[in-house]
Amino acid sequence: MIYVIGNGIAGLSAAVSLKKNGYDVIIITKKINGGSTYIAKGGIAAAISQEDSPEIHAKDTLIVGAGLSDERAVNYVTTEAPKAIRTMEDWGFEFADDLRLEGGHSKRRVLHKTDETGRDVYDFLMGKVKELNIPIIEDKLLSIIVKDNILKGFITKNRGNIDAEKLILATGGYAYLWKFTSNQSTNTGDGIAIAFRAGALLADMEFVQFHPTVTSLDGETFLLTETLRGEGAILLNDKGERFAFKYHEKGELAPRDILSRAIYSEYLAGRQVFMDLTKIQDFEEKFPVFNAYLKRHGKDKNFKVPVFPGAHFVDGGIRVNIRGETNIKGLYAIGEVSDTGLHGANRLASNSLAEGLVYGINMPMYIDKWEGLYVDDGDIINIKLHSGNSRKIEEIRNINWENVGIIRDKDKLSKALEIYSISDFISSNEESNAALVSYLTAYAALTRTESRGNHYRSYYPNRDDANWKKRIYFSLQK
Numbered sequence: 001m002i003y004v005i006g007n008g009i010a011g012l013s014a015a016v017s018l019k020k021n022g023y024d025v026i027i028i029t030k031k032i033n034g035g036s037t038y039i040a041k042g043g044i045a046a047a048i049s050q051e052d053s054p055e056i057h058a059k060d061t062l063i064v065g066a067g068l069s070d071e072r073a074v075n076y077v078t079t080e081a082p083k084a085i086r087t088m089e090d091w092g093f094e095f096a097d098d099l100r101l102e103g104g105h106s107k108r109r110v111l112h113k114t115d116e117t118g119r120d121v122y123d124f125l126m127g128k129v130k131e132l133n134i135p136i137i138e139d140k141l142l143s144i145i146v147k148d149n150i151l152k153g154f155i156t157k158n159r160g161n162i163d164a165e166k167l168i169l170a171t172g173g174y175a176y177l178w179k180f181t182s183n184q185s186t187n188t189g190d191g192i193a194i195a196f197r198a199g200a201l202l203a204d205m206e207f208v209q210f211h212p213t214v215t216s217l218d219g220e221t222f223l224l225t226e227t228l229r230g231e232g233a234i235l236l237n238d239k240g241e242r243f244a245f246k247y248h249e250k251g252e253l254a255p256r257d258i259l260s261r262a263i264y265s266e267y268l269a270g271r272q273v274f275m276d277l278t279k280i281q282d283f284e285e286k287f288p289v290f291n292a293y294l295k296r297h298g299k300d301k302n303f304k305v306p307v308f309p310g311a312h313f314v315d316g317g318i319r320v321n322i323r324g325e326t327n328i329k330g331l332y333a334i335g336e337v338s339d340t341g342l343h344g345a346n347r348l349a350s351n352s353l354a355e356g357l358v359y360g361i362n363m364p365m366y367i368d369k370w371e372g373l374y375v376d377d378g379d380i381i382n383i384k385l386h387s388g389n390s391r392k393i394e395e396i397r398n399i400n401w402e403n404v405g406i407i408r409d410k411d412k413l414s415k416a417l418e419i420y421s422i423s424d425f426i427s428s429n430e431e432s433n434a435a436l437v438s439y440l441t442a443y444a445a446l447t448r449t450e451s452r453g454n455h456y457r458s459y460y461p462n463r464d465d466a467n468w469k470k471r472i473y474f475s476l477q478k
């Protein structure tokens with residue numbers, strides 16, 4: 001039996017692909033309709049057009065990754081993504097005919113169905129899970145049992161100990177752990193913390209991507225995609241100023257991290273920021289899902305939507321090779337929980353759904369032939385776990401937003417580290433998981449004194465030091 005933890009794009013596509021290839025699979029998930037896939041918007045990047053190629057897609061990915069992407073992973077995902085798209089079509093999924101262009105991509109290569117493509121893919125794969133009679137259970141993974149570096153089983157909240165030789169972690173990231181976020185509350189870093197306690201190697205934890213435009217009307221969080229700005233939406237502060245050009249020549253179409261810092265800076269100066277949709281032609285037709293959201297809250301396109309940048313995606317996580325294998329025999333990690341090296345220091349838009357799909361669909365190719373992770377780059381920092389004060393998730397979200405946020409400095413990062421240094425890392429609960437991954441994020445961010453990709457240090461912006469193109473790994477000190 002192969003156990004898959006998590007039912008986002010990575011877990012679902014792995015389970016469907018394995019089942020279709022004759023394997024017995026069970027999916028266990030903390031919450032049906034939880035995770036990021038369920039709310040993902042834009043689409044999936046794959047070089048499928050005549051004018052495009054995996055090589056060009058790889059080049060774009062490497063540029064955005066700012067010197068820290070792993071070329072093996074980049075070449076693998078960009079080559080395999082078109083095949084994964086074809087597999088989805090063979091399974092019966094219908095993409096829209098047009099390919100979209102997104103920031104950082106030099107070609108039109110973003111496949112979509114509606115303006116809520118993550119949800120479309122989720123619904124489709126959940127339908128396949130049902131059709132194939134794959135059991136899907138709502139339960140929470142608490143810990144993993146490992147002996148002599150070999151997986152022996154795992155423990156869930158409701159079922160206790162389960163023996164297992166193969167476990168696929170697909171539990172997503174932890175961007176919910178910032179006060180302002182685009183993520184659902186399921187994404188608290190459980191899989192990363194649990195795997196680390198069991199001895200898995202982590203990497204790239206300092207790199208957290210913030211999306212510039214998130215809103216929350218009556219507490220319902222909604223991500224306002226880049227396409228809105230591409231179609232004419234503008235940003236205004238509460239003085240009515242179109243401020244984005246002060247920060248970048250492309251104004252509202254500046255790269256994600258620059259626009260996030262611009263909006264954040266307006267807030268720091270005491271000004272609120274709004275998105276004005278009135279210049280978008282055929283808004284209702286082009287953005288039906290966002291229009292429905294506005295309607296649900298009694299608004300329409302004339303409403304000035306308050307926006308703020310929110311933590312969106314974590315580049316780092318459980319280090320794996322291109323087969324999804326960790327350094328613990330029998331333990332796999334795929335999707336946002338993993339660190340394949342594809343994203344490096346920053347993620348190219350629409351590459352994460354592609355990554356989850358490629359690693360999920362290709363699982364049957366590797367599941368019976370273990371090779372294991374081999375690491376040949378970077379610096380490894382050993383970490384000792386300790387018990388300590390329990391911290392509420394809300395408290396952690398405030399600490400991270402204030403101290404490990406969009407613009408980072410030594411004092412704030414040290415403060416976060418100090419707080420987490422006396423926090424509980426060893427209990428099998430979300431609070432402890434959240435404290436542990438936040439500690440490692442602050443630790444890596446403090447260690448990386450330069451600005452690179454989506455990690456921005458206020459005192460050392462864009463220092464170009466070749467020696468610094470090193471990956472930071474964390475391993476468990478036993």
Ligand SMILES: Cc1cc2nc3c(=O)[nH]c(=O)nc-3n(C[C@H](O)[C@H](O)[C@H](O)COP(=O)(O)OP(=O)(O)OC[C@H]3O[C@@H](n4cnc5c(N)ncnc54)[C@H](O)[C@@H]3O)c2cc1C
Binds near residue numbers: 190191
């Ligand atoms: C609003 C939004 C829009 C996005 N738009 C795009 C886009 O257009 N294109 C793109 O490429 N990327 C996009 N992203 C990023 C992308 O959606 C995610 O990186 C991707 O969906 C992650 O998929 P996943 O399968 O790894 O994890 P998720 O989809 O996050 O699923 C994680 C699963 O793990 C389960 N889980 C968590 N902890 C436990 C536990 N302890 N025990 C059991 N189960 C657990 C959860 O219930 C959930 O089912 C977007 C993200 C957000 C938030």
